[in-house]
Amino acid sequence: MRDFKVEEFRKDFPILSETVHGNPLVYLDNAATTHKPNQVLEAMRNYHHKHNGNPHRGAHYLSVMATEAYENTREKVRKFINAARTEEIIFTRNATESLNLIAYSYGMNFINEGDEIVLCISEHHSNIVPWQKVAKAKKAVLKYMYLNSDFRLDMNEVKEKITDKTKFVGIAQMSNVLGTIYPVKEIAEYAHTKGAVVLVDGAQAVPHIKVDVRDIDADFFVFSGHKMLAPMGIGVLYGKKELLEKMPPFLFGGDMIEYVEEQNTTFAELPFKFEAGTQNVEGAVGLSAAIDYLEDIGLDKIHEYEMELTAYALDKMKEIPYVKIYGSTDLKNRGGVISFSIEGCHPHDVSSIVDTYGVAIRAGHHCAQPLMKFVGAPATSRASFYFYNTKEEVDVFIDSIKNVRRWLGYGS
Template sequence: MNRDYLKDFPTLNREKNGKRIAYLDSAATTQKPIAVIEAIKDYYEKINANPHRGAYELSVLATEAYDEAREKVRKFINAEGSEEIIFTKNATEAFNLVAMSYGMNFINEGDEIVISIAEHHSNLIPWQQVARAKGAILKYMYTNENGELTEEEIKSKITDKTKIVAVTQVSNALGTINPVKEIAEYAHSKGAIVIVDGAQSVPHMKVDVRDINADFLIIAGHKLLAPMGIGVLYGKKDLLEKMPPLMFGGDMVEYVYEQETTFNVLPYKFEAGTQNVEAAVGLSKAIDYLNEIGMENIEKYEKELVSYALDKMNKLEYVKVYGPKEVEKRGGVISFQIEGVHPHDVASIFDTFGVCIRAGNHCAQPLMRYMGINATSRASIYLYNDKEDVDRLVEAIEKTYEMFSKWR
């Protein structure tokens, strides 16, 4: 990428101790470009109204903006129809919608639900609830020493009894890029449906739902330069049509009588009540911003930065980096530990240097337990980062280790 995108993000101009902050926590949430902030401001100043409810101009304009956002998402992930795009308040709600609406109604006793050990809690706990309620069996695909799912593991865990496979495309804890297209192909051959967690992939690479043949794909808007409060559930139309609504109220109905109700068509039957229209508008503008850069360019640039970071970090004998060793197999997430320093201390000390990272279990406690650790420090890269940010990260690692070495 030839352009410096840093200037588009006001928050990243913040300074600490006379230096610009190095924001390396985009896996948790991304910063918002001026274009997105202005789009939300324009919505409130010019067309704020409740969509789908009024015949007056403002309501019509709000409806058009909301529908345009849905169509932008459809094109962005190459879904077949806009009715396959359901807006939720976040990715967690989208996972719960699939689990409670599809899982609770189409999973039976003895059926198998297969997930990976590296799933975020939002793609793990709902399946625990479904398995417990329906008498199903929850099985895990375990990673190898490099945090990867092997073909042998995938094929040994997905069987003729498997009805659901839920797997992340890019691990938020290890950065591993999982072969979701191959997983979907094998799962479908066994008669299972596939749910892909796209929270860490869709913002960073081109994801085509028809190419990977996902039955459901889940997106977190706030990890994609959009505001908090907007998520996306993509689902194949035939599956969504047979799923009952999860929430009930205004706008998701067709006719309401004293003792019964008929429900609206897709996608509206899953969008009860007043929606977060301004966040949808922000998501629409975020997609415009990403499309202008090009997802292929973003992915290539991030891999260059990750490679640069790994080269430097792997030279430090007191640093252990988790996840795939090959850059081609990982996204922009780098989990690590500094010898003799707890990750929470690492994150706190880094903050004094103006370096923003995450520390903890990253909502992946079963993975951490499986790996025999309690927590890691995690740096995550996005399009607005540069080599200076990576250098600041490495410098913070060196200074932190030196500081603790004096106390040993």
């Protein structure tokens, strides 16, 4: 994309000018967390310098300003994902907490013995372990949808696994290991014909593609701020109002109550009944600035540019005979995540060696051990791109993985 000003964007990220082991930092671990531009850092700094206060609890100026900043972000998130109402936006610490909230508040109360819970085999542990607990506690049946030979989820598999007994379906919009973007709208549509509730984990999708929760028709949708330029410690749970209203609170304490008597308590209205205690206003301020930054660039442009990088990297990697790629090499319905292995080399060794060249990648099971078992790999290496990466950085990455086997004594 000739009009994509990646070098201008990079100037906004101080950490991208750092050196690692004497080499320029090449940060390719964006699926784990992203860096923050000056605009986000300054927004948080300005909040602490001028507006820091405990929201919702005071009539003084700083409390009012903190409340305004926090609630303005809620409205910005609503627009960002096209939710119908601000009360459908719940702030959490991260996508993991959002998923646990749904499992314990919805799953433990509305899933019964013999009901089916259906997940995709590529789910992050955060969207597996809570449902294992729910299934065991409620004597429900936990089932998995499996991928085809191109690492995609065929709708025939979806229709086979989602039945009249299915009460809940959970799926990530984009895999953090394979980069596959799943047809969540079609899956939700079919699941709803069976009366099932659908949860979409958008942690890997929201930073890279435009998301419309009403178009998808997800009943629940979750994501984390730190994967989209915002600070750690702020996450989002979207839920349809009619579902959230009947769910009991997940945590109890200050700010989520209406009245407390010696023996009884009534709870606040949405969204506050799910936001116990003092909230992360600094994180909300950072998330607001991050949304502004991404929307100024345009999510469509971001995805298009990232696909150029991904195509460039895949073409280079396919030329290396001892590199195996896990995930489709077809760019259709794909994101900028590439998991791979190098013949004869443990992924942790790969990560440590390329780090000496300043290249930051991930190694391990990526919190997706059922998927690792399914594809026959105990662990992989993973490079993940964002809009501030460049083709020159891809070249450094390719050169670094070409040197891994030489370091380990293979001679090439």
